[in-house]
Amino acid sequence: MTVPQIWAGVDIGKEHHHCVVINAKGERLLSRRVLNDEAALLKLIGDVLTLDTDALWAVDLNHGGAALLVGLLLSHDQSMLYITGLTVHRASASYWGEGKTDAKDAFVIADQARMRRDLGRLRPGDEIAVDLRTLTGRRTDLMCDRTRQINRLRAQLLEIFPPLERGLELTNKGPVVLLTGYQTPAAIRRSGVKCVETWLRARKVRCAADLARTAVEAAEAQHTALPGEKLAASMVVRLAKGVMTLDEEIAEIEARFREHPHAEVILSLPGMGKQVGAAFIAATGGYMDAFGSADRLAGYAGLAPAPRDSGRVSGNLRRPRRFHRGLLNAMYLSALSSLRSCPASNAYYACKRAEGKGHKQALLALARRRLNVLWAMIRDGACYQAEPSVTTAA
Numbered sequence: 001m002t003v004p005q006i007w008a009g010v011d012i013g014k015e016h017h018h019c020v021v022i023n024a025k026g027e028r029l030l031s032r033r034v035l036n037d038e039a040a041l042l043k044l045i046g047d048v049l050t051l052d053t054d055a056l057w058a059v060d061l062n063h064g065g066a067a068l069l070v071g072l073l074l075s076h077d078q079s080m081l082y083i084t085g086l087t088v089h090r091a092s093a094s095y096w097g098e099g100k101t102d103a104k105d106a107f108v109i110a111d112q113a114r115m116r117r118d119l120g121r122l123r124p125g126d127e128i129a130v131d132l133r134t135l136t137g138r139r140t141d142l143m144c145d146r147t148r149q150i151n152r153l154r155a156q157l158l159e160i161f162p163p164l165e166r167g168l169e170l171t172n173k174g175p176v177v178l179l180t181g182y183q184t185p186a187a188i189r190r191s192g193v194k195c196v197e198t199w200l201r202a203r204k205v206r207c208a209a210d211l212a213r214t215a216v217e218a219a220e221a222q223h224t225a226l227p228g229e230k231l232a233a234s235m236v237v238r239l240a241k242g243v244m245t246l247d248e249e250i251a252e253i254e255a256r257f258r259e260h261p262h263a264e265v266i267l268s269l270p271g272m273g274k275q276v277g278a279a280f281i282a283a284t285g286g287y288m289d290a291f292g293s294a295d296r297l298a299g300y301a302g303l304a305p306a307p308r309d310s311g312r313v314s315g316n317l318r319r320p321r322r323f324h325r326g327l328l329n330a331m332y333l334s335a336l337s338s339l340r341s342c343p344a345s346n347a348y349y350a351c352k353r354a355e356g357k358g359h360k361q362a363l364l365a366l367a368r369r370r371l372n373v374l375w376a377m378i379r380d381g382a383c384y385q386a387e388p389s390v391t392t393a394a
Contacts, residue, residue, distance in 0.1 A: 004056035004079075008048050009110025010069065011102045012061040017041075017069065018102035021048055021055075022110045031103055036065060041072050049076075058113035060085050060105070062122055070122065080122040081113050084322065088112070123290055128260045133282040135253045136326070139275070146246045153179070153239040160232045161185060163218035173247065174205040178215060179240040183233035188219035253278050262286045268383035269374055270345065271338030276330045283327035286378070294375040301327040303368040328367075335367040344386060345370065 006029060011018045013036070021030040029051050034044045048055055057073055058081040059066050073080055092100070092108050113119060150170050157165040161184065168175035181199055182188050188196065193209075193216045200208035257263055257278040266277040266286075284290075284297070291297040298304040302323030308316040338345040348369055352362035377384060 002054065005052040005054040006048070006056075007110045007114045008055055008057045009106045009108070009113060010057065010059045010066075011106040011109060012059055012064075012066045012069070013102065014065045016102075017065075018106045019044055019048070020103060020106035020110050021051060022107070022114060024114070026111060026114065028107065031106070033102070036068060038068065038072070041069055045072060045076055045078070055079075056081065056113060058083055058109045058119070059122070060088050060109055081119045082122050083109055083112055083119055086322070120290075123285070128256060129281055129285045131256050132253065132260070132278050135256060136279050136282040139250060139253055142246055142250050146243060146250070149239055149243045149246065153236065153243065156232055156235050156239060157183070160226050160229045160236075161218070161222065163221040164188075164215060167214045167218045170243075173244075174200065174207065174211050176240050176243050176247075177203050177205050178211060179236055180244070182215060183236045184225070184229055185219040185222045186225065188215050192216065257281060260286055262378050262381075265377050265381060265383055266374065269334075269338075269370065269377065270342035270384070271334040271336075271370070272374070273334075273337070276334045276337075279326055279330040280374075283324050283330065288375055288378050291375075294372045297375050298368055298371055300324055301331055301367075301371060303328065303331065303364065303371060331367040331371055332363060335363050335370055338366070338370065342386075 006021055006023055008019055008021045008030075015036055016033055017036060018033050019030065020028060022028055030048065032044065032047075034040050056079050059070070060083050062070065062082045070080065088105055088108055091112055092105065095104070095108060095111075097104070153170060153176075154165055157168075157179070164185075168178070170176060178196075178200060182191070182196065191199070193212050196215055197208050197212035200211060205211065254274040257274050260281055262281070263277065266272050266280060267274070272280070280286075284300075288297065291300065295304060299306075299320065300323060302320055302325075304320070305317035306320045308318050335345065339349060345366055349362050349366050352365045353359075357365065373384070376382075
């Protein structure tokens, strides 16, 4: 890659950005406050390229208010670097003056991009990865809403039909579907087991016979109609349908994840389900070229310890302070899940426990080991294969 002739640092804001352009000597060629608007940003890009077409851009934010600028720069085939806000803040202390302005921050961003060679480049994410980033961010809100809806559903059902509330596991789909059609003891008794089972099977509910039997047994245990039953039953229907709507929206994440070219490779690794796989794609983009090695990916996930040595003290390691929390969470959960289905993960976990590590430490070590495997799988486009057992000849 050729060395740029000018560096453009942009301090990102919600309504306005500030751009400072410097040359190889660190001299300011342009300093401008610009509105976060397509026409204004296009004019800024044109003016910068008029100074020199060989430009390198640097920003301190890679999402949110920076999305429009990043998109326009990508459409103009411009190279970009990402400098974290914390890095800019710490670097500012080494520049002259104690004041803080957008112009100074933009200059620091441009100057750091000019001097440093360890900054990460911004690469265009594919459409699926961008969608998954949006959907996984929304999933947290959806799961909280779903929990609230189920709690309200339980409370409402408890007021009119305690035996049924006690017998149903409302976190599963089948019981929620049942409540959209049957809410009162009298209605369930009138229909009977066969009718309720047929109704559930028509809606593709698993274990319909067991669920129908549980509902009828609960109905037989209560023959008293409580006050306000009619209105409460209608509220139960609304809440149950609300839970089903949330489930459909959550399922969009799984459907979109399936469309990614690496989905099958990721799912082949034991413990990597569709939700965890979607979180992995959202955090990394699904392509390992941006990381270069499994070690760099592990550092990004917070699974690679950082040294903390000074003087005669050496060999101290600690968790890095800057890492992707979502990726660490995904790999931790997948490692925990793999213990139930993967003998290789179980053996590695047992080995770490035998070394004296605690449960959490052993799981983090397993997550790091699995991240190395996943990185190699995606790099080679190969699905996971359990290591065959070696038998000795008689």
